[in-house]
Amino acid sequence: MTESTVTSESSAVRVERLSFRYPGGPDVLTDISFTIAPGEIIGLVGPSGAGKSTLLQHLNGLLPSQLPNFVGHVSNVPHVVIDNLPVARQTIAEVRRRVGFLFQDPDDQLFCPTVFEDVAFGPLNLGLSDDEARQRVRDSLASVGLAGYEPRSTLRLSLGERKRVCLAGVFACQPSVLALDEPFSSLDPRARRTLIGILKRFPGSQIIATHDLDVVVDLCHRVLLLDAGQLRAAGPTADILSNAALMERHGLEVPWRLRGEHTNG
Amino acid sequence: MCHRWPPLAKLFAAIAMILAATCVPIAHGPLVGIVACVIFFAHTLARIPLAYVARRLLFFWPPLFLMAISLPLSQAGQKGWLMFMTILVRGTLSFSTALWLVNVMPFDQLLATLRRLRVPDVLLAILSLMYRFLFVLWDELDRMRTARAARLFRKPSLWATWRSAAHLLGRLLIRALDRADRIHGAMLARGWDGRSRWIEQPREDRP
Numbered sequence: 001m002t003e004s005t006v007t008s009e010s011s012a013v014r015v016e017r018l019s020f021r022y023p024g025g026p027d028v029l030t031d032i033s034f035t036i037a038p039g040e041i042i043g044l045v046g047p048s049g050a051g052k053s054t055l056l057q058h059l060n061g062l063l064p065s066q067l068p069n070f071v072g073h074v075s076n077v078p079h080v081v082i083d084n085l086p087v088a089r090q091t092i093a094e095v096r097r098r099v100g101f102l103f104q105d106p107d108d109q110l111f112c113p114t115v116f117e118d119v120a121f122g123p124l125n126l127g128l129s130d131d132e133a134r135q136r137v138r139d140s141l142a143s144v145g146l147a148g149y150e151p152r153s154t155l156r157l158s159l160g161e162r163k164r165v166c167l168a169g170v171f172a173c174q175p176s177v178l179a180l181d182e183p184f185s186s187l188d189p190r191a192r193r194t195l196i197g198i199l200k201r202f203p204g205s206q207i208i209a210t211h212d213l214d215v216v217v218d219l220c221h222r223v224l225l226l227d228a229g230q231l232r233a234a235g236p237t238a239d240i241l242s243n244a245a246l247m248e249r250h251g252l253e254v255p256w257r258l259r260g261e262h263t264n265g
Numbered sequence: 266m267c268h269r270w271p272p273l274a275k276l277f278a279a280i281a282m283i284l285a286a287t288c289v290p291i292a293h294g295p296l297v298g299i300v301a302c303v304i305f306f307a308h309t310l311a312r313i314p315l316a317y318v319a320r321r322l323l324f325f326w327p328p329l330f331l332m333a334i335s336l337p338l339s340q341a342g343q344k345g346w347l348m349f350m351t352i353l354v355r356g357t358l359s360f361s362t363a364l365w366l367v368n369v370m371p372f373d374q375l376l377a378t379l380r381r382l383r384v385p386d387v388l389l390a391i392l393s394l395m396y397r398f399l400f401v402l403w404d405e406l407d408r409m410r411t412a413r414a415a416r417l418f419r420k421p422s423l424w425a426t427w428r429s430a431a432h433l434l435g436r437l438l439i440r441a442l443d444r445a446d447r448i449h450g451a452m453l454a455r456g457w458d459g460r461s462r463w464i465e466q467p468r469e470d471r472p
């Protein structure tokens with residue numbers, strides 16, 4: 001399988017035997033292991049409630065109650081490693097610098113009154129100088145096709161624009177890994193196309209949790225199939241998504257583009 | 266034309282008008298009249314329609330009236346009524362001035378100006394988040410109301426209306442708490458460590 005060919009040295013993300021439950025709840029994730037190579041784009045698919053969002057949040061250390069206090073302690077083996085850096089309490093700032101997280105609802109992520117302030121939020125927290133921060137804002141807004149949007153109010157943007165501003169805010173921190181939670185939900189076709197184009201140009205690794213399997217075919221090198229908190233399948237996109245029996249079993253459908261003989265990649 | 270004044274001038278003008286409105290004794294009728302005229306003139310300068318101010322005052326007066334009416338009820342004689350009038354007049358004038366300020370000054374400019382005057386960061390963060398999410402919460406409430414109306418096939422009794430309104434508010438509170446959690450996560454994800462950092466937007470980018 002692809003997993004075994006990727007050595008741990010060259011992995012951008014390594015998840016090892018990760019299990020998780022919210023306090024007092026049932027298991028959300030059970031014994032998950034996978035790696036992502038640098039520059040690789042991974043599609044994370046599965047029915048609603050499979051644990052996709054929870055898994056993504058682990059990549060960014062967003063579930064602080066579960067962070068191990070000391071790396072190397074016997075009972076606190078690191079389960080998530082980003083660029084050879086284990087996710088733990090002491091490393092959390094650096095981990096968040098390396099992993100950019102796009103939330104499902106842009107209203108959760110755009111909390112500043114203007115676009116400029118929101119995109120500048122990350123760079124300023126990284127301790128950049130004012131000039132550098134301004135430069136980053138300019139560059140990252142340009143990279144999502146929203147140059148000149150700085151003075152706009154975050155209240156008066158379309159959903160597609162809001163998602164792109166969020167993404168600019170993430171790009172401004174110059175992450176090496178992107179974790180995207182349902183980036184394409186409720187977007188109209190044009191906004192969806194624009195977003196796909198932006199993601200294709202991003203040089204780092206990406207993990208995209210989505211129900212939009214046609215985008216997965218278009219964008220992702222490999223697919224992880226998650227159901228009921230367990231990793232049910234992993235492999236090249238076409239192999240997994242065209243397996244009708246497997247897809248059916250986990251409440252998914254073979255995307256149109258992989259049905260029949262005609263596939264245009 | 267007030268819209269293009271320097272931000273500091275607008276803020277100080279508003280503070281001065283509010284101070285004047287709250288310091289002039291109500292017994293000095295003509296003085297109060299002059300202050301009211303100045304405030305009215307400011308509205309005219311900013312081309313704020315009178316109907317707009319009046320509509321908002323209609324929402325402001327009932328709670329103000331309830332607050333003021335307690336005084337003549339508890340204080341015997343003319344003194345109580347004088348205080349009643351004082352509260353009504355000062356409240357109305359201050360409210361009109363605040364309306365003028367929010368109309369001539371975009372909110373981010375107001376925040377930037379307050380920041381330059383070294384208003385504590387925590388206060389500014391609260392103001393900024395409140396302004397941002399008031400609209401989001403309002404939209405959420407609106408959606409819930411629409412959803413309720415869509416399945417309400419007859420006119421409900423008064424009791425049922427109040428009951429469902431209470432449910433709606435409860436749900437909104439829970440949603441707001443959930444959202445606060447997610448916003449906190451989003452702030453952490455971009456390296457927030459509890460300190461506010463802020464830089465001025467480049468001037469040439471402003472319209």
